[in-house]
Amino acid sequence: MTSETTSAGTPRRLCLFLAHYSAVLLGCGATCIRLTKNVERIAASFGYRAEITIMPRHVHLSVTDSQGTDVVTAIESVPQTGISFALNTELSRLSWATADSGLSLEECSRQFDDIVRTTGSRHSRTTELLLASAANAAFCRLFGGDAIAMAVVLAATMAGYYIKQLMLGRHIDLRLTVIVCAFVSSVISAADSLFSLGTTPAIALGTSVLYLVPGIPFLNSFSDLLYRHYICAFSRFVDAVVLTCCLSAGLCAGMAAMNSGMF
Amino acid sequence: MTMTPIIIWTAIVALLLVIITADIIVRHRHSRHEHSRRIRPIDLATEREEFFITGDRLAAQEDDDDDF
Structure with a gap:
């Protein structure tokens, strides 16, 4: 039996599927260690070996058969999507289902498409709000x-x-969105001090923008650092720092407009 | 001079209310006429503004087509 007739189909199809799978998984906020383990798990379940190079905006994947004679390589761009724990979890479950239940590549690919199509809209906008x-x-x-x-x-x-x-629904730049949201939230929360409503206006002002703190990129950056994925760690850290600076700019602008705090 | 923060606060809250009201009206009209194209006085929403499906490359291509 050659690699062309195994249950995995051709190595080329497996490689293309895994490249797309890993790009989506990276895009939805998975850490590099999770990405590596999931991809290797799926490849092993089809009798292949996968080597993956993870860059901040691209994934480079090679699939090799057990003899090391057939090698296929694919590069896929990471889609610019929001972080989604639900998608992250479902895609990890898919890797376990493939390994435990011996899904065919066609079935695995079909389930992947279903997950990507349905998981993003699990919660309504109002619920999230x-x-x-x-x-x-x-x-x-x-x-x-x-x-x-x-x-x-x-x-x-x-x-x-x-x-x-x-703003994100209109695909406006995330950094501009964070600045505007921080400004709006800080201005509205200044009502506490502006109209002398409560006794802790400074806490209201300070905590009104906490929902914009990029906690997941910071945590993922640290996780990547622990597993020596330094390029991804640095990339995620810089992304998080830029967003934090945007948040600070919006907050400072709001505080300056309201004559509160340090200004 | 001390009135300035109150004026800014009021202006921002008023602007927010206008945006939210316009968005709700547009959504309501859109849900009633899902398959029709209507000219709106204030267009704050589009057909695909709800959510960008994560990892859906087709959706990304469609949005690119909108720009050109």
Whole structure:
């Protein structure tokens, strides 16, 4: 039996599938170690070996048969998509399902398409808006804010997150979106001090923009650093730092406009 | 001079309310006339503004077509 007639089909098809799979997985916020393990798991389940080079915006994948005689290489661009834990989890489950249940490449590819098509819209915009706002209000409480500050932060986050959804839905640059959202949220949360509503206006102002902190890129950067994927680690860290600077710029502009804090 | 922050705050809240109201109206009209093209006085939404399907290369190509 040659590699052309195995259950995996041709190595070329497996390689193309794995390249696309890894690009989507990287795009939705998976760490490099997860990406490597998942791709190797799927390749091994078809009797092949996969070597992967992970760059910040591209994935370079080679699939080799067990004798090392047939080698196929593919390069795929990482799609510019948002971070999605749900997609991340479903794609990891697919790799386990392929390894445990012995799915054919056609079935694996079909399930992959289904996951990509359906997982992104699992939660409605309104649900996301409400949950993010409630989480930010809870952060305000954790930092010592009173009930009024929590209410103000809830309103500020709802307004900022709504604008974020609107701008990202129009494919406006993420950095500009973060600046605008930070400005809007900080201005609205300044109502606490502006109208002398509560006793902790500074906490309301400070926590109103926490939903914009790029926590996942920072964590992924550290994870990549631990596993010596230094290029990806540095790339993710710079991305996170740029977003943090944008957040700070928006917050500072809002504080300057409201004559509050350090200005 | 001390009134300036209040004026800015009020202006931003008013602008937000206008944006949100316009967006809701556009969505409502769009949901009622899903397959028709209508000229809107304020166009804040498009047919595909809901969500960008993660990893969907076809969607990305369609959006590129919109620009050209």
